[in-house]
Amino acid sequence: MPLSNLPAFAPDLVADLERLGTERVDTPVIQPAEPFLDMAGEDLRRRIFLTESETGKSLCLRPEFTIPVCLRHIETAMGTPRRYAYLGEVFRQRREGANEFYQAGIEDLGETDVARADARAVRDAMTVLENRLPGVTLSVVLGDQSVFEAVVAACGLPAGWQKRLVHAFGNQAQLQRLMADLSSPAPAGVFGPEVERLAILGKLDDEAALIAHIDETMEATGYSTNASRSPADIARRLREKMELANTRLDARTLALLREFLALELSLAEAPAALAAFADKAGLALGEALARFERRVSALREAGADPARIAYRAAFGRPLDYYTGLVFEIAPAGSALVLAGGGRYDRLLTLLGARERIPAVGFSLWLDRIQSLTEAAA
Amino acid sequence: MTITIGLPSKGRMKEDSSAVLARAGFTVTAVGNDRSYRGRVEGRDDIEIAFLSASEISREIAAGTVDFGVTGEDLVREGLAEADARVEFSARLGFGHADVVVAAPEIWLDVDTMADLGDVAADFRARHGRRLTIATKYWRLTQQFFSGNHGIQLYRIVESLGATEGAPASGSADIIVDITSTGSTLVANHLKILADGVILKSEACLVRARKPEHEGDAVVAEIVERVRGVV
Secondary structure (H helix, E strand, O other): OOOOOOOOOHHHHHHHHHHOOOEEOOOOOEEEOHHHHHHHOHHHHHHOOEEEOOOOOEEEEOOOOHHHHHHHHHHHOOOOOEEEEEEEEEEOOOOOOOOEEEEEEEEEEOOOOHHHHHHHHHHHHHHHHHHHOOOOOEEEEEEEHHHHHHHHHHOOOOHHHHHHHHHHOOOHHHHHHHHHHHHOOOOOOOOOHHHHHHHHHOOOOOHHHHHHHHHHHHHHHOOHHHOOOOHHHHHHHHHHHHHHHHOOOOHHHHHHHHHHHOOEEEOOOHHHHHHHHHHHHOOOOHHHHHHHHHHHHHHHHHOOOHHHEEEEOOOOOOOOOOOOEEEEEEEOOOOOOOEEEEEOOOHHHHOOOOOOOOEEEEEEEHHHHHHHHHHHO | OOEEEEEEOOHHHHHHHHHHHHHOOOOEEEOOOOOOOEEEEOOEEEEEEEEEOHHHHHHHHHHOOOOEEEEEHHHHHHHOOOHHHHEEEEEEOOOOOEEEEEEEEOOOOOOOOHHHHHHHHHOHHHHHOOOEEEEEOOHHHHHHHHHHHOOOOOEEEEEOOOOHHHHHHHOOOOEEEEEEOOOHHHHHOOEEEEEEEEEEEEOEEEEEEOOHHHOOOHHHHHHHHHHHHHO
16 A cells, blocks of 8 residues: 555656646645636535635635646736646545545646647647556547537527527536427517516617616616616616527527537548538538637647547537637546546636636546556556 | 434424424423423323424434424425435425525516526626626525526525525625515515526425434334324
């Protein structure tokens, strides 16, 4: 029994990460909890170890590295591009498995050649895993939310629907439910009695009058001083909602979306298949397809054979800061994810960076890698 | 084996629970004086009564220190993870009715369903520089309902231990999750319950701790059967 639960291969892994042109960073184990809850949502609360400082500040044990590494980057006001690597313990409440385990990974911040940075992230994750697990066949799955966004936009759906669908992307059950809702012939949307009264008065057609009415009501009820949503916000979304209620998802569009979401094939064949899908459906996916193709070429140039990577159109993460590429690597025929990564171009500005910093990265589950190396030994 | 029943220690809930038990043939009396925290059932040495505060009852049932408790379903489901695996709701008692609901400002004319709320939450941060906030003391129920049932992730909970319905007007939160029995407090605060925003229709329940030794116990079975017979 080793005296440390740090995997024996950790020094080799650190050397690998360094060879990939990264600088090693460390972050405190105890982190402010706010950024994690803010980025991932309240659901995370059950899965992290929370505590409070003497002054009532909410703190947690580091549940992952991406947010702390990005926060550190913002605080130290380093220029970009930068390639950070980390290796350390993370802490999560899990029903199964240990509550503390090691993760390592790379966060690639500020590389403006997006295709190249995406390809490098996938290639780096594969390299590190291949070095640790010689003889293990790895299966790589790749997804891209921006293609789905382009499909939804090209279908000519109202903006409100596009937002709903894109927001649900990555959560299969939610997305299926939403599509069924949107295509059911029953009129959608529930409107309160006040809206119906305003409709009868004809106040809904005149946006300025509607805003004025909302403003007066807010004043009269003493709600206005602290209102987070302005009268204009409410009026704008009410119109959006009426638009949503009046248009249904027709059978053809529904079939197209389903066909797209069912796409699952080798990445080498994906650009042609997507182009064929767009042609047949009469959808203009131009720029999104071009970006997708550039990434496939960049992967080839980086030495990652696209024929060995699977593309799954429905694969995404339901977090609003993931914007494009996502990928996962597992041993072939297993669901045990060894590495997960993706592009998170919105995260740094959400965390307070002044300018937009494109970013892509991945993290490795060292406990799972270790159990495979032990099984092989 | 002595079976312990945890009952609310004061107020309306105390009277109503004693009344139900009395109808079922268990007359509860306090040991010593009226303010005592221990009680007994007339003519029954095999049943003990523990008077506890409402919030303690669910905790004591979970810990197994009492066999039964009378308390609101909302408190049990909020207090315990996987409540149904740990306790049995043996009987619904017909008093202490309260719904746990999602309520938004009445003037949010565009918000009447959870789907509307999901839309608002999705780009709240982009528009207002922070997440949508919910004032509540029901952390667990809120999370389950928003994330589990409606796929809404992007919101923040602001803990509120009293006067939750005032939070939207005071600006400390955007919407609330709270209990209501008549809805009049919500109306007075210019809040409306969303059409599909009822998280739980709660009432006082006879709740049993799932303990292996209850299996085949005649007194346990008798209590459940007789209470069920009068509600």
